[in-house]
Amino acid sequence: MTMTPAARAVEVWKVYGTGEAQVQALRGVSAEFERGKYTAIMGPSGSGKSTLMHCLAGLDTVNAGTVYIGETQVTGLGDAGLTKLRREKVGFIFQQFNLLPTLTAAENITLPLAIAGRQPDKAWYDTVILTVGLGDRLHHRPSELSGGQQQRVACARALVSRPEVIFADEPTGNLDSRSGTDVLNFLRDSVRQHGQTIVMVTHDPNAASYADRVVFLADGEIVDEILSPTADSVLDRMKKLDRNA
Amino acid sequence: MLKAMLRGLFAHKLRLILSALAIILGTAFMSAAFVSGDTISKGFTDLFSTINEDIDAQVTAKSDVPSLEGGGGEALVTKVVPQDVADKLKGLDGAESVTPQVVSDGARVIGKDGKVVASNGPPRLGGAWPANINEDPNLELRLGTGPTAPDQVVLSANLAKSAGVTVGDKVEIITLQPRRTFTVSGISGYKGGRDSLGGETFVYFTLPVAQELMLGTTGVYSNVDIKAAPGVSQETLKQRAQAVVGDGYTVRTGEETSQEQASGIQSFLSIFSTGLAVFGFLALFTGAFLIFNTFSMLIAQRTRELALYRSFGANRGQVLRSVLLESLLLGLAASIVGLLIGFGLGWLLTRLLRSTGFPGGALVISPWVVIGTLFAGTIITVLSALAPALRASRVAPIEAMRDAAKPDKPLRRLTTFGLILMAVGIALLILKGTKTLEDNVLTLGGGCLFIFIGAVMVAPALSRPITGTIGKLVDWATPGRLGVRNTGRNPRRTALTAAALMIGVTLATGAGVFASSVKAGLSDIFASELNADLILQTDFTAGPTAGFQPALMDQVRQIPGVSTAAALQTDGVKLANRDEFVVATDAKAAQTLFTLEPREGEIRELNSGEIILNDGFATKTGLKVGDTATMQTARGEAKDLKVIGILASSQVVTNPLISPADASGFRSPLAQQAYIKVTDPAQIEPVRTQLKTLVADNPEVSVSDPSAQIKQATTFLDLMLNVLNVLLGLTILVAVLGVINTLLLSVFERTRELGLLRAIGMNRSRMGWMITVEAVLISVFGALLGMVLGTALGITLVKIFGGNFLKLTIPWGYLIATLVLAVIAGLIAALLPAWRAARLNVLQAIAYE
């Protein structure tokens, strides 16, 4: 059981459009994302990072290949199956507009559980809340929170249902460096302390350095990876990729 | 620049079509009303000018007594032209032919089922068969022969069909005289295959029989038709005829005759087309809310876009113009579509009416209808877009950089202003109620309008607390809770959408409260003041000449168990120079039966030449006991009546009472009602049976009792209410469109949010549920507002018009039904937006900017 990776892509192809306008966003990508690990996906703009993530999360369909979340084969699931998958096995953090404006921070955090009709595990909920570190602002509306606070709430929401894997697409893209650091620390702690699996797309080498492993995409193919990255080693590798391109 | 801005408008096709639909519906109804009205009216005018082609002047006897139908053209002839006057006209200078005619309302044929062949309004004419049918310009014999013996009749084709008889059959006919048996000798129709002119039926007798049965005596005519010799104008002929007959007679030219005849039939038509136009206008008015809301929302969404234009250097005027131009184009396009649909509806309507006997040719489209409809539809659209357009023009360039989601402006000012308006409205109504202000319609209408507009302004402040409270019902599950929150999110939008629904519901509830109060009032009166156990009642659709011989009461009084009985003979007369209905009856018996008390003078059996006034008439005229009032009846001579008593206020008797001896000049010698009291309740059924045998030969009279009377009155009220509600349903339909529109816009605005919900595991049906909760909350909120306002309106009407005749009653069942309807309306309105929301592609929704 522990042997199966949290998420797995096998020979995944994704093609947008037809004829002249055809774009091959993913060209036979195979990748495994180990449980309890924090993986960053990097690459030039348009290299297919978001597309890969969407395909992994079952938000988008693939043209060929197979995607697994845990032991579940994602490719081929219908809407009901995908909804169940999202409810139980996947968490999301987006770049912006992540929270429902009509709900308080606390309500936003428990929303996935409420939707699934589950009771939050009290101990886990408290742990998550403590990690978010929002204190008394927990009962405020998103419009009354800073961007960093909002994004931490979004992270907590992804965590609270203990999914097999959390996908984050440029979670710090809209934040200043201090708020960004808060969010990154939060994500890393959830991996280190609670064994959460996270796959994060980013452009920022510094953000990538929080991960256990960085996967590099270029033109829809995985071209490289680094284990235990530092900001410098990531930057290095990116420069090299740019030169090759 | 303008082009680019306009492109922004047409990018939102669905929403535009929905808001345009309201305008389309409104203009369609309006134009359909006018077009069909005009078409039928032209049909009648054409018809009558054809029929009266051979009439250049027509002589009738003058009547001082008001027509029962209110308008002109009463078909029942009460004043006749005697033989000698007709003879004097015979040699009229300039006349080619002079034809005395006999025709009057009130020939009722008894059908195969033993019931009188019913009429839904048009007269049931009886008259003399023309001397020479082959020369008649209009009439033709379709089957058989004309009547040659006193017991023969010709029936019009439509009448023969409804009665189920044909040539050779026996048929019974009631006229001024009780039923009599005739043999059908022929069937007639108009040339050109037409059975009737406007649904009327016709029985043709031989001349003396027609005179006796339709006019009351032989040797008299209803009118004399004169055809001019070549070269003599209608006007000249009219003047010469007038000189011959003198002041006691009215002479009309052929043209005037046609107009008179047409106007009589058309008064009913105009009620119908006015009603349709009013509801078209209501739909437009409701549509105005929709347009206002749609434009407000579109502009809120396009704030960034507009600010961007402003930052490019577009000035306020340009932005304002572009939004107004959008609304102008939308209004015009919708009005044109509405107009065309209206023509179609009008065509269908005239077809439908033609199949029931109305005339009407090609659709008459007057330029005024076209201009009026286009103008009304367009102007309402532009006016409703004005406020949003002004708001758009005030968008500052800086807002292009800011987040579009601005916090809501506070509602304080709006609410305060709304409360002030409501207070002014209430003050107006109170002033009117306490008679401090006299002007009826203006204070009432103005007061209601102020309250209504005030309520619309206060509604946003109420929307969150109220929808929140109702929302508690669905708060137990996440989709429900989210739906409730979304409803409270934009109070103005929610309130405006609900306000559109409020209009229809307010009117419906107001009418409902009024109707139920009338019902309760009626029951009360019957219970407290009516002291009768059984009633003889004439079918009120049978016309003014139906009824039973007052002498029948002698037999009624002979029935064992009857303690008191009185017949009522009612007719419209001119009394003390006023148009008034009077009742000829046994006043002594009436006192017992209707618990009458004298306010002045006494109540006793009236002698000829005496009158007892009701309280209202005495107050109006200032007549006192001992004064005399002159009464002019339809058929008789003027007579002075001495006032011997004045009734204390009564709910049952609201007309003056006279002696049956003075009723000889009434239109009909028959009584329409009789009230009977029995000695003890056990006698009711035996007496009822006896009464039934007494009137068994009279299909227009039935035996009834107070509770059946109440039921009949309430059935009628319910029918009216249903008709009203069907029409108000139209405004509710428009309001539902508004809810759909608002929700679609919201779904569109919240695309990202919906995508997020889907991404974190909400399934399609729950998304739908969430939207549905919002739709139902908005509808219920609108319905509640409308019910509160409508109930207040109903109470006001009852207080102002009611006196003690109405008993204020709130129709709870009706209100609950309205609420249920609102829930259903919400469910229906949710379908499309919910489907849209559920169908959102999660990925696109998230990527959506």
Ligand SMILES: Nc1ncnc2c1ncn2[C@@H]1O[C@H](COP(=O)(O)OP(=O)(O)OP(=O)(O)O)[C@@H](O)[C@H]1O
């Ligand atoms: N819906 C779509 N239709 C057509 N082409 C698309 C669509 N979405 C993405 N693409 C194309 O697929 C390729 C990969 O896009 P993707 O969004 O995955 O890039 P990315 O690596 O996330 O870029 P960025 O760093 O700019 O976010 C790009 O060439 C893009 O133009």
Ligand SMILES: [Mg+2]
């Ligand atoms: Mg991307």
